[in-house]
Amino acid sequence: SQTIHQWPATLVQPVGSPLSLECTVEGTSNPNLYWYRQAAGRGLQLLFYSVGIGQISSEVPQNLSASRPQDRQFILSSKKLLLSDSGFYLCAWSTPGLAVEQYFGPGTRLTVT
Amino acid sequence: GQNIDQPTEMTATEGAIVQINCTYQTSGFNGLFWYQQHAGEAPTFLSYNVLDGLEEKGRFSSFLSRSKGYSYLLLKELQMKDSASYLCAVRPQTNKLTFGGGTRVLVKP
Numbered sequence: 259s260q261t262i263h264q265w266p267a268t269l270v271q272p273v274g275s276p277l278s279l280e281c282t283v284e285g286t287s288n289p290n291l292y293w294y295r296q297a298a299g300r301g302l303q304l305l306f307y308s309v310g311i312g313q314i315s316s317e318v319p320q321n322l323s324a325s326r327p328q329d330r331q332f333i334l335s336s337k338k339l340l341l342s343d344s345g346f347y348l349c350a351w352s353t354p355g356l357a358v359e360q361y362f363g364p365g366t367r368l369t370v371t
Numbered sequence: 372g373q374n375i376d377q378p379t380e381m382t383a384t385e386g387a388i389v390q391i392n393c394t395y396q397t398s399g400f401n402g403l404f405w406y407q408q409h410a411g412e413a414p415t416f417l418s419y420n421v422l423d424g425l426e427e428k429g430r431f432s433s434f435l436s437r438s439k440g441y442s443y444l445l446l447k448e449l450q451m452k453d454s455a456s457y458l459c460a461v462r463p464q465t466n467k468l469t470f471g472g473g474t475r476v477l478v479k480p
């Protein structure tokens with residue numbers, strides 16, 4: 259069966275510090291991978307998605323970036339965090355090709371102080 | 372652009388029925404999804420509609436009208452554990468989902 263992991267689960271970082279969030283998927287090959295952000299009480303905003311190693315599509319211009327160094331690894335980064343970067347970050351995967359539902363990881367709660 | 376609207380919050384009584392509406396205006400349509408999200412947790416998949424009509428899955432049903440840009444999620448025989456946010460999402464293109472703001476449902480005894 260497929261599983262998706264995210265870490266860390268929670269993170270408190272000062273403004274201006276760097277960020278690295280990691281997501282890994284097990285039990286599937288060549289998945290589509292996604293990064294979402296959810297502000298408190300709000301819906302999910304798609305940040306990045308990837309259909310393969312090194313292939314990243316950005317949805318929203320911002321100070322975040324994403325990388326996919328391995329088939330089942332997706333990393334979200336920032337060089338300098340802003341207060342507005344606070345939120346719940348969710349990684350998701352879906353079957354390649356005829357993608358149907360997306361499966362979400364447990365999420366990372368980021369607070370920028 | 373993409374626009375998905377759903378009510379912010381609804382309250383219902385245990386054992387009752389609640390209907391959560393979702394209207395959408397998107398450039399392209401390749402399916403509509405409903406997800407359940409408990410506070411502080413990841414969303415979990417509930418249902419998928421790509422053709423008009425009703426899809427039933429146990430206590431949950433989802434309806435779609437593509438001509439009206441409208442869907443609803445029906446929760447029957449409400450239980451306390453159904454208190455959660457319900458997210459409507461549309462797939463305009465193959466690889467991406469666009470989410471609404473979510474509807475928080477509070478089930479009271």
